[in-house]
Amino acid sequence: MASMELWVAARTNENLRTALLPTEREIGKTVREAVAGFLGPELTASPRYADLYPILFTSMRGAATTYLIDRRDPRTDPHLRLWKDMIRIYLLEK
Amino acid sequence: MASMELWVAARTNENLRTALLPTEREIGKTVREAVAGFLGPELTASPRYADLYPILFTSMRGAATTYLIDRRDPRTDPHLRLWKDMIRIYLLEK
Numbered sequence: 416m417a418s419m420e421l422w423v424a425a426r427t428n429e430n431l432r433t434a435l436l437p438t439e440r441e442i443g444k445t446v447r448e449a450v451a452g453f454l455g456p457e458l459t460a461s462p463r464y465a466d467l468y469p470i471l472f473t474s475m476r477g478a479a480t481t482y483l484i485d486r487r488d489p490r491t492d493p494h495l496r497l498w499k500d501m502i503r504i505y506l507l508e509k
Numbered sequence: 510m511a512s513m514e515l516w517v518a519a520r521t522n523e524n525l526r527t528a529l530l531p532t533e534r535e536i537g538k539t540v541r542e543a544v545a546g547f548l549g550p551e552l553t554a555s556p557r558y559a560d561l562y563p564i565l566f567t568s569m570r571g572a573a574t575t576y577l578i579d580r581r582d583p584r585t586d587p588h589l590r591l592w593k594d595m596i597r598i599y600l601l602e603k
Contacts, residue, residue, distance in 0.1 A: 425577060473568040473570075473571030473575075480516060484529050501560075504598065
């Protein structure tokens, strides 16, 4: 949520924008490695994983922005089941 | 982008939050009907469509927030191909 506030500010502040970009790329890398870590090398080796990951990552970010105005419990977010199913569909179905 | 600024403000302003919620639900309904309109009744009747749509919608929102700090051209966004493939995978593969 704090990150979202920085991003909104960065839209109209070029210096802040330039300062944030490398950090955001670094965070992106950390999240990517964490997800790859818990899926494991077999699943992430699937040719479909490269297509799945950007959708999963943006969907999680898009769902998180909803929490700005809608106070739901993230632990029971209805997207959790959808994301798990999506991983299964992409990586285990053929 | 303006909507994102309102949302960020709404997080710490209860009145704004209460005022925004019904409008956001209305916009959500409009987008849902537009997407259903161009996919057509046959594809949206798929049992998988109910699972696909929330991921597609949040992924589009999540990708859009990236534009706050990364000035890309939305018409050539790499997610476009991924979203089209995802619709195909969910609605046309079995």
